[in-house]
Amino acid sequence: MKKLIFALILTPLAAFAEGETVAINPPVSATTEEGLAAWGRIYEVASHPRCSNCHVGADGYPMWSGPSYGKTRRHGMNINAGESRVGAETVPCATCHYARFEGANDAPHMAPQVAMDWMLPPAEAEWFGKSSVEICNQLRDPERNGGRDFRALASHLDHDLILHWAWTPGGGREPAPYSLQEHVNDVLVWGVSGYPCEGDTQ
Ligand code: HEC
């Protein structure tokens, strides 16, 4: 009996550990300089193809770009996400981005797969081709960031499986820079320091 209870307690814990979760520990304080340095790294991540290929604007064209695609181009096969952002108006993203098995992202040039719906973010979260200052102002504006403060942004980053994919894309794709944990830490430092952006007038 004792053994059974032990097993019941340990099984969910083991599954949790395998899910590569991150720690969310905001610092007690952070200076504007530290915040700006953290922002610089956040921008390197946000502007990387593993993120910006999806974070496109109202025209709804996902991008193929980065080391594995050569020159930046629109998603092949005339794919458009439409207003639904999931391609409901034409060809749904899930037609190709749907597999749910271990190793589905190993082969090059396969449609990336995650165990949640593959779709574009809202058009207000447009990052593709935008400058550091533009994305910085967007990401601190609750009207354009899904109403999130830095803690909510950090926990969103952890809970979103697309992000776990962006750091372990497989198939020869270059992962987003730093690590998910380092990115979350930077978001926390940036938030605690007061969300500074380059060019702010103090
Ligand atoms: C497959 C497409 C896709 C990729 C790739 C992607 N995202 Fe997103 N992202 C989304 C969707 C969809 C949402 C909206 C989810 C929500 O609001 O619940 C979102 C929302 C966000 C938000 C919330 C704030 C906002 O502006 O709406 C952040 C922060 C974010 N993504 C960061 C990232 C980062 C960092 C990367 C790369 C490491 C990335 N995303 C890659 C689809 C993507």
Ligand code: HEC
């Ligand atoms: C007909 C199949 C198909 C459909 C439908 C489709 N995709 Fe893709 N997608 C692919 C393939 C294949 C690739 C990989 C191309 C390669 O690596 O050469 C890809 C790659 C991508 C990438 C690039 C990922 C990266 O950074 O490496 C994004 C972003 C993307 N798709 C978004 C979408 C969205 C959003 C939709 C729905 C609006 C969608 N796709 C619909 C087949 C499809």
